[in-house]
Amino acid sequence: MDELAYVELKGIVKTFGALRANDGVDFRVNRGEIHALLGENGSGKTTLMNILTGLYRQDAGDVFVDGRRVFFRTPKDAIDSGIGMIHQHANLVDALSVEENIAAGTERTFWIDKKKLRVRISEIAESYRMLARPAAKIYSLSVGEKQAVEILKAFYRGVTTLVLDEPTSVLTPSEADALFLNLRRMRECGHAIVLITHKLNEVFDISDRVTVLRKGNSIFTSPIGATNRTELTEKMVGRAISLNIPRTAAPPARETSRPPLLDICEIVAGDGRGRFLDRVSLQVESGEIHGIAGVAGSGQRELCDAIAGLTLVTSGSVRLNGRDIRGMGPGRQRAYGVKIGYVPEDRMEMGLAGDMSISGNVMLRDFLTGLTGSNGPGKIFFNADEADALADRIIKKYDISAPGPAEPVKNLSGGNIQKVLLGREIERRPDLLITAYPVRGLDIGASTYIFELLNREKENGVGILFIGEDLDILLGLCDRVSVMRSHKLVATLDARTAAKTEIGALMAGHSGAPAL
Amino acid sequence: MISFQKRAGTSKGRAWTRQFISIIVALLTCAAVIALLGYNPLEVYRQIFAGSLGSLYSFKEMILTMIPLSLLSLGVIFCLRIQFVNIGAEGQFYAGALAASYLALRHPDMSAAGLLPLMFAASIAGGGLWCAIPALLKLKLDVNETLVTLMMNYIIIKIIAWLQFGPWKDPTIKGYPVMPAFSDSAILPSVLGIHSGWVIALALFAAAVIVLGRTRFGYQLAVMGSSPQTARYAGFKTGLLLMAATAIGGGFCGVAGFIQASAIENSLTYQMSNGWGFTAIAVAWLAGLRPAQALLVSALFAILLQGCAYIQISLGIPFFMSNIIQGIILFFVLGSDVFTNYRLVIRRTKDTQNALSERGGK
Numbered sequence: 001m002d003e004l005a006y007v008e009l010k011g012i013v014k015t016f017g018a019l020r021a022n023d024g025v026d027f028r029v030n031r032g033e034i035h036a037l038l039g040e041n042g043s044g045k046t047t048l049m050n051i052l053t054g055l056y057r058q059d060a061g062d063v064f065v066d067g068r069r070v071f072f073r074t075p076k077d078a079i080d081s082g083i084g085m086i087h088q089h090a091n092l093v094d095a096l097s098v099e100e101n102i103a104a105g106t107e108r109t110f111w112i113d114k115k116k117l118r119v120r121i122s123e124i125a126e127s128y129r130m131l132a133r134p135a136a137k138i139y140s141l142s143v144g145e146k147q148a149v150e151i152l153k154a155f156y157r158g159v160t161t162l163v164l165d166e167p168t169s170v171l172t173p174s175e176a177d178a179l180f181l182n183l184r185r186m187r188e189c190g191h192a193i194v195l196i197t198h199k200l201n202e203v204f205d206i207s208d209r210v211t212v213l214r215k216g217n218s219i220f221t222s223p224i225g226a227t228n229r230t231e232l233t234e235k236m237v238g239r240a241i242s243l244n245i246p247r248t249a250a251p252p253a254r255e256t257s258r259p260p261l262l263d264i265c266e267i268v269a270g271d272g273r274g275r276f277l278d279r280v281s282l283q284v285e286s287g288e289i290h291g292i293a294g295v296a297g298s299g300q301r302e303l304c305d306a307i308a309g310l311t312l313v314t315s316g317s318v319r320l321n322g323r324d325i326r327g328m329g330p331g332r333q334r335a336y337g338v339k340i341g342y343v344p345e346d347r348m349e350m351g352l353a354g355d356m357s358i359s360g361n362v363m364l365r366d367f368l369t370g371l372t373g374s375n376g377p378g379k380i381f382f383n384a385d386e387a388d389a390l391a392d393r394i395i396k397k398y399d400i401s402a403p404g405p406a407e408p409v410k411n412l413s414g415g416n417i418q419k420v421l422l423g424r425e426i427e428r429r430p431d432l433l434i435t436a437y438p439v440r441g442l443d444i445g446a447s448t449y450i451f452e453l454l455n456r457e458k459e460n461g462v463g464i465l466f467i468g469e470d471l472d473i474l475l476g477l478c479d480r481v482s483v484m485r486s487h488k489l490v491a492t493l494d495a496r497t498a499a500k501t502e503i504g505a506l507m508a509g510h511s512g513a514p515a516l
Numbered sequence: 517m518i519s520f521q522k523r524a525g526t527s528k529g530r531a532w533t534r535q536f537i538s539i540i541v542a543l544l545t546c547a548a549v550i551a552l553l554g555y556n557p558l559e560v561y562r563q564i565f566a567g568s569l570g571s572l573y574s575f576k577e578m579i580l581t582m583i584p585l586s587l588l589s590l591g592v593i594f595c596l597r598i599q600f601v602n603i604g605a606e607g608q609f610y611a612g613a614l615a616a617s618y619l620a621l622r623h624p625d626m627s628a629a630g631l632l633p634l635m636f637a638a639s640i641a642g643g644g645l646w647c648a649i650p651a652l653l654k655l656k657l658d659v660n661e662t663l664v665t666l667m668m669n670y671i672i673i674k675i676i677a678w679l680q681f682g683p684w685k686d687p688t689i690k691g692y693p694v695m696p697a698f699s700d701s702a703i704l705p706s707v708l709g710i711h712s713g714w715v716i717a718l719a720l721f722a723a724a725v726i727v728l729g730r731t732r733f734g735y736q737l738a739v740m741g742s743s744p745q746t747a748r749y750a751g752f753k754t755g756l757l758l759m760a761a762t763a764i765g766g767g768f769c770g771v772a773g774f775i776q777a778s779a780i781e782n783s784l785t786y787q788m789s790n791g792w793g794f795t796a797i798a799v800a801w802l803a804g805l806r807p808a809q810a811l812l813v814s815a816l817f818a819i820l821l822q823g824c825a826y827i828q829i830s831l832g833i834p835f836f837m838s839n840i841i842q843g844i845i846l847f848f849v850l851g852s853d854v855f856t857n858y859r860l861v862i863r864r865t866k867d868t869q870n871a872l873s874e875r876g877g878k
Contacts, residue, residue, distance in 0.1 A: 310748065331751030342749070350749050353742035364739065364750045367732060382732045 006031045006192045007052070007083065007161050012061035014047050021047040023216035024061070029161065034183060034193045036203040036224075039213035039236060045196045048213070049163045052194075053085040054078035065161075084159035088166055090146040092138045099134040102153045124155050128185045143295075144175030151182065161192040168202060169469070170296055173504045180206050198236075200229050212236055248455050250479050250496075251287030259322035261286045261463040262307070262432050267316030267326075269306050276302035276311065278487045284432065284463040289454060291478030291495060292467045293503050299487035300467045301345055304434050307465070308342040309333055320432060334365065341425030343418075345436040345467070351421050354410035358402060361409050362394055362424045363387040394423040398453075415446030422450065426457060433457060436467040451477055471500045483507055534852050542848035546841045553833070560827060560837075567826020568819040574826065576710055580780065582818035583713045584609070584789075587772035588796035589803065589810045590724055591643070594765030596805055597728070597741045598758060600651065604665030605769045606793025608643040610672045610786070612770020613777040614679075615642030617784035620702035620777075621684065621695065628701035635702065635774055636716070643770020644763035646672060651762035655755050669793070676786040684784075697783050704779040711779035720768060724807045737761055769793070795821075798846050817842070 007029050014022040022044045029035040039045045050056040052063060054072035063070050065081045072078045075085075092101045099121055103112050118134045130148055138146060147167060154162055164183075168176040183193055183206060195207060203210050204224060212220040212235040220235040254260065262284040269277040277299050284290045292300055305311035307318060309329040318326040325338050333340060344350045352361050367382050391405035398419045402412055409417060418438065425433060435454065439447040454464055454477070468474040474481050475495050482492040483506040491506050547557035568578040588605045595602035602608075616635035623631060650664035679695070686696040704711045728734040736757055740747040747754050772792075777784050799817055803809035824838030 308749070309751075329751055330749060331753070334751060344749065349743065350745035353739045353746050355742040356738060360735070360738065363735075364746070367735060380732065381730050382735050384730075 006066060008064040009048065009052060010062050010064070012048060012051055012063075013059045014044075014051060014056060015059055020216050022051070022058070022061075025213065025216065025218045027211055027218055029192045029194055031160075031192050032187055032190045033209060034187050034195060034207045036207035036210040037194055037196045037213065038198065038200075038203055038210055038232060043213040043236075044216040045213055046165060047216075049085060049165065049194065049196060052078065053083055053163060055085075079154075079157050079159060082158060082160040083163070084154035084157065084161070085163040085165065086147065086150045086154065086167060088170055090138075090143075090150050092146055092149060094139040095137065097135050097137050098141075098149050098152075101138060101149060102134075102156050106153075106157055121152065121156065124152060127189065128155070128182060130182055142175070143170050143297075144172070144178060147171070147175075147179065148182070160190075161194070162186065163194040163196065165196045166198070167195070168197070168199065172295055172507060176202075200232060203232065204229070246451070246455065247477060247479075247496075248459055251285055251458075251461075254285055259319065260284065261288075261321060262465070263317075263319040263322075264307070265317045265319075267306060267313045267318060269302055269311050269313050276487060277306060277313075279316070280484075280487075280489045281316075282482060282489055282492075284465055286431070286463050287458055287461045288480065289458050289464045289466050289478045291474040291481040292465065292484055293469075293471060293474050293481055293507060294484035295507055296469065298484040298507075299489075300484055301436065302487070303484070303489075304342065304344065304436050304465070304467065307432070307434060308340060339428065339430045339432070341428055341430035341433040343421055343425055343433070343435040343438055345440075347417055347421050348410070352409050352417065355408055357391075357406045357408055358395065358400075358412075358420055359384070359387040359391040359405040361420055362391045362427075365424065365428060390427070394420065394427060398423040399449075415442045415449075418442060418446070418450065422453060426453065430462060432463045432465065434465045434467075437469060438466070439473070440469070471503055475500065475503075534855055535849060538848040538852035539845060542841075542845040545848070546844050549840060549844070550837075555831065555833060560831065560833065563827045563830055564820065564823030566823075567830065568822040574822065578815075578818045578822040579710055579714060581792075581821050582814050583717050584772040584776050585792050585796055585799060585818055585821075586811055586814035587717050587720065587775070588769050588792055589799035589814055590721060590807055591647075591765040591768035591770075591772070592796050592800040593803070593805050593807060593810060594724070594728075594737075594761050594768065595647065596800055598737050598761050599741055599744070600654070600758065600762055600765075601662045602647060602650075602665050602762070602765060603662060603794070603797055604647060604650065604668045604766075605796050606789055606791070607665070607669035607672045608646045608766040608769035609773040609776070609789050609793050610669075610676055611646035611773070612639035612643035612767070613773030613784055613788070614672065614676055615639055615770065616774035617695070617698075617777050620698045621784075624699035624702065626701055628703075628705070631701050632704065632778075635778065636771065639770040639774030640767035641770070643773065644767040647762045647766025647769070648759055651758055655758055673786050676784065680784070680786055694785070695783050698778065702778060703782055704775065711775070713775035713779050716771065716775065720771065721807055721811055724768075728807065733757075733760070769796075790821075795842070798842065802846070802849055 009025060009027040012022045012025040012027075013020070025044065025048055027037070027048065037045050037049070047056065051058045052072075054075040054077050057073070063072065065083070070077075070081050072081070078084070093104065096104070099114065099117050100112075102121060103117055121134050130152065138149070141149065147170075151162070167179055171179060180202075183195070186193055187208075195202070197203060207224050209221065209223050210227065210232065211218055212232060214236060220232075260283040262282070264280060264282045266279045266281055267277055268279055280299070280303060282290075282303075292303070294300055302311055306313050309325070309327075309332070313326050316326070317324060320338055320340065323338070325333065328336065328338060342351070348354050353364070363382065363386075367387070388405045394400065395402055395405065400412070400416045400419045400423070402416060409420060412420070422435075422438065433454075438454075439450050442450065451473075454466070458464055466474070466478055468478075475498060478495040480492055481495045481498060481503065483490050483503055485507060493503065543561070547561070550557040550560050567574055569575055588609060591608060592602055592605050615638040619631065619635050619638050626634075646668055647665070650659070650661045650668060653659040653664055654661045681693045684695045686694055688696075704713055706712060707715055728737065736747065736752050739750065740752065740754060740757055744754065747757070773789075776788055781788050795817060796814075799810055799813045803813045820838055820841060824833075824835055824841070827833045827837070828835045
């Protein structure tokens, strides 16, 4: 550590209200180094890097580049100091070409000399041996190609320190390999690379050094050769834990005379712009946790919405307990006693009304029919006492830390918000429970609690559709795992025997596997 | 360096303190402006209150402004609650007035007991329709409601102007374009010395508080306003809710028009709104879209409007002073909203200064 760090952060503090996202973080990265920044969700990785790249301003602490103290007010200031960030989702203009996107906002002249621009781009691309198609329109590119364009854009602007925020989370395994190859070449060129991740295998694959953040503190830095997986895991979560998620026994085989709980056959959904679901078939049994794996945006959300009656299914059939529910919106599902619980992907966007109280949120689904069945439809007023009582019950039963039922949901923490939503859906005693990324953004403690809840519901005979992103969780928790790729469901595997590599290959589309 | 930091939690107490402080700061700023214009601020403020609350007469005049203003703001609140940006209260006011006036001019011989309820219902229908048209366009064609509600204002005002100068012109008054006066049965009687519009307004406010706070319909509107996707998720008929809420909102504005035409103008003119439809938007925002507070805020605005009309005469200060004061209060109260959730932090570090100058000199 005697060498002069290229970029150094010292004692960074950043608070958001009561939350100390960064609490005196030290971090340094050298030239020609790939430095992994490891930590759980909420450990402060992204906050720290947003400070480094000028998106946030720190409350205290300093940033040094090449030994000189700098102060960034905007991302542009950071880029002028050679620090650029690649976000998970590309910020590119779909209708413009690669070169236009690269030039946008960087060229200070009114007219853009396309010939010169194209030469520059090819030069940069060549020096990193990246492929470049300057004239291609962004919408025609894959996610991985878009990411490459973002990287090119950063280099075009003279970036020498590149921060990548979980770059592989949106990529297929082969695209991730290509990215890593590019990162190694950048390292050879003497650039500093910070890789934000929570995937341990990536850390060991590619990085030279690793820093672990936990609860807003930098608690560990080590060359990659001097550490191992167990140690890093311990540092991340603060105690040695087994990544084994308790899986309860598989449900007993269904009598062949009974239909499966959920039986989806060849459904197609989509509008004029494209298909969101392409002939998807899926069965979920009672007492089963059925996982869905896939790269983000492979049709998982549309599948959930189709079952919940929020997306128009144009052909195929959706049956619950043998009854055709295709085309039934949530209102009709409720009226006909179709009991489907749904925990959507973005809880504050859909599922909860953030400005409203916990009471107002728990009564959402059943305020028309009455929360306890006593309050028949057709009445003008809602029953506020009943709503408060239900909210109180859910707060106690699910151990939600909130001042009371009147507290607006948006004031709660992420884990408690999720518990309000899950609690409401579970208390409705559904036959089928759809959960999309239910532990996204939650810490290990809250996640474990959610898994326990799901297992309990499974034992009660509820069929659970579990949309996940982390393969370890999917394989640990679920009974079966189906894989979605480009809006198709490509395979269903037994989660007890399936290998991660097999699922990875299916997600990426390398090889087929026999359907179960 | 100056930056904003998010506060830990929010509190009602802080929100009230903030509102109070911002109004004080706004009044101080206004005082500075008044002083710049060469008047004594204290005297001006005193006269504003004297002109609106100082005598029974001026108090009545203030109430007469407050009645339409409060009803218009209530109409705006119903729309803004579900994120329907209605800046067409002005037009809905005239549409309601037009519908009511049609009945009044067509059936001058009906009894008051029959005619007034009919006019009341017609004004709700007229104002509701005028607001429902942009809502329908938004629902079916995804047309921006802000633009359409605004443009609908001009349409209805021009229609009334055309009627006033043309088909509905009073033939007995030669050369002067006015509509015939209403018959006595089309004029609202007075209660406690002020026309009975205040009774109607209070009743509608009570109804609105109950509808928004207690009913299933109000609950659905609240969910829709907070998260439209969640309303869809819960199976609400969001299209129907949008149409209902906008029709009710427009209806309230229409009633304001009916009251103004019947009780104040005793006729219909295309120049009787005094821009209240726009002031009502400010009232609704300042009231935080809550009906009870809207009643309070519209009283404050009525005091301001009435008081400024008074100082125009007593001190010779142009009426536009009221616009300046309104604008300054709005600016401070709405602008201070940021302090409810954020705290201003000023840090001074020498090194920062140095770094900045170094970078600048590069």
